[in-house]
Amino acid sequence: MLISELSAKELAHLINLSERRVHQLTSDNIISKNDNNKYLACDAIDKYYKFKYDTTSCESLDKEKAKHEEVKRKLSELKLKKIERDLVSLEEVEYAMINVIANCKAKLLGLASKIAPRIVSEDNINLIREEIDIEIRSALTELSNYRFEDVAEEDEDEEES
Numbered sequence: 001m002l003i004s005e006l007s008a009k010e011l012a013h014l015i016n017l018s019e020r021r022v023h024q025l026t027s028d029n030i031i032s033k034n035d036n037n038k039y040l041a042c043d044a045i046d047k048y049y050k051f052k053y054d055t056t057s058c059e060s061l062d063k064e065k066a067k068h069e070e071v072k073r074k075l076s077e078l079k080l081k082k083i084e085r086d087l088v089s090l091e092e093v094e095y096a097m098i099n100v101i102a103n104c105k106a107k108l109l110g111l112a113s114k115i116a117p118r119i120v121s122e123d124n125i126n127l128i129r130e131e132i133d134i135e136i137r138s139a140l141t142e143l144s145n146y147r148f149e150d151v152a153e154e155d156e157d158e159e160e161s
Helices: 008-014 019-027 041-052 055-083 090-119 125-144 148-160
Strands: none
Touching (some): 008 019
């Protein structure tokens, strides 16, 4: 005699599970009951073993582990680049830009007081222009020689003290 419909207890015994686990598999929609509130033996056993030995979940876990390792590798590369000074943080760039702008502002604001005493008695417009031009170019040359490393070293010295 072939048994085709099983109770939860009978199915649990057949596939070596607890009755509670069979009910859990049913509520998780892994196996299902028929209209008579019984399990079709072949269908339930087939679905259970397909669920239990499904290799796609293992493959997806391996893919997730690989992604995680890739992220860890990229983070390590970024840390190395930062140590080697091939990469700077946004905060460091912001700090350097603020210093450049502050230096530029100070130079431009200081031009008038630097030039005024020399040209106050000058009547020759070309000489006045030349003095202004010399000082503006001097300020721009000094700003163009700005080096990020100098600011970074100043910042490190401040942190150490």
